[in-house]
Amino acid sequence: MYLTKEEERILKGECGEGTQKAMELLVAIGDAYDAEKMIPISRAHAASSGQEGDLYFVELLANGGARCKVPTSTNPVYDIEYFDDLFDFIPKDEAEVARRVMEAYKRVGAILSWSCVPYLAENIPLYGETVAFSESSATPYVNSVIGARTNREAAQSALAAGVVGKTPKYGLHINENRKGTHLIKVEAALKDEFDYTLLGYYVGKQIGYGIPVFTGVTRQPSTEELINFCAMSNVSGAISMFYIPGFTIEAKTVKEAFQGDTPVDEITVTDRELKQACEELQTISGKIDFVMLGCPHYTLKQVEEVARLLDGKKIHDGVSFWVCTSATTKMLAERTGYVDIIERAGGHVVVDTCIDEPCWIAYKNKVGMTDSPKCAYYRRFKDVIVSRLQDCIEAAIKGKCE
């Protein structure tokens, strides 16, 4: 890979050890892909996770004096004090890792958003921007819905790019690589957010790695529907980009999405495939111990919907009820009155965390319910039933899923 004099200087360590380490990683990635050169980015999102690998790299950079050159937001970890007050069994060593991770991201000058949907509020790319966004829903959302350009970054490569302010030019930063691969003919009625979750789950599983192009979508999908599709298709598969010509921004027609080429494969999705995906996820029924919503983090509209469904109701004594969201959204939800309604019903609205964090260890041997297959995928719990939000609320009130 060609490096400018300035980039060579960073690589030699003339701009500090932390930035040097970041550059070393970017050069290794560039070499792996035979990238011709580095290109500037305007923002990054590091999918921090509060795990040991995450800690190693962010401390390596922070201790070496690195600072983010462009706005770089962070993914959920968890608020140790908040959970310490609620549960007394978060292992001390895990909590220490989380504390150090959060502190190191602060030292490195990141935006402490602790949100997995930063593209909605805290760190929003524009059409055509070159960025480095890790996190399963973020990569495809930024590429497809916003039309900015990012590769499927890891937390570390995104952070390194944020520190150097550059990324190697490869993958989705090159026009030809943004070409559609699979044609997906939708013949199912996509009614709500959960249908998009199922669509993402099914399509990701079917094609694995690729850029699907959809036909047969008859109305503009909502923000929440698109977020769900992105999150699930990039977990059951590795979908960094997709097209819904007419509704997503980058290609106006199916032909344009395939750049004139023919699809490598065609898949038809009917109500039957979605029903089948749904059945695969609803493994059990019966008594539940907790409900976990907000994976990815709920938007204000989704928090409002939870409040509407819970208004005047009482969550069953045997059920803990959690809505995960960003600090920004919770502030608005508090101000607007939704948090109050949810808390009166016996639920919690929790910020800065995610269902895949050690703070939920109390539920390790418990049965939960969620509207997110991603929540079930992490296997942090004994069993997780995946169903529509309405079903989760109903079960929370009754104490069981029927």
Next chain:
Amino acid sequence: MKSSETVLKCHKIIGGCGEGEALVSHEPICFYLTDPKTGVVREKGHELAGENLAGKVLVFPSGKASSVVQIDGLFKLASHNVAPKAMIVKDVETVLVVSAFMVKVPLVDRLERDPFEAIQTGDFVKVDAEKGTVTIKRQ
């Protein structure tokens, strides 16, 4: 018994040298699905299930799974000193580069011959990423 030695060119991704017994997997590998303390593959149905990655030169087509689990998986193996000594892959992607970078395990690709034909489990393999060579010794 006659032994043979072959030297093949390769492309360096993460530098360094590593040598050991080859372990060949025709299926992609997720490091999270190994025992972090021993290096034994725990993934059900995987062709390497029950095999140990510790100290081996791992030959495999590609990585798989989400970036967080993949990177943390290899990191945990390395912190228990049971990571592979070197890795030879066919299709590299960002997450695998990051994983190898974090644990300083040499990673190479583009072997001048198909690695699955050139290398068998049990061969003694030396990867010199700096020189861009893979040396295969067979008993």
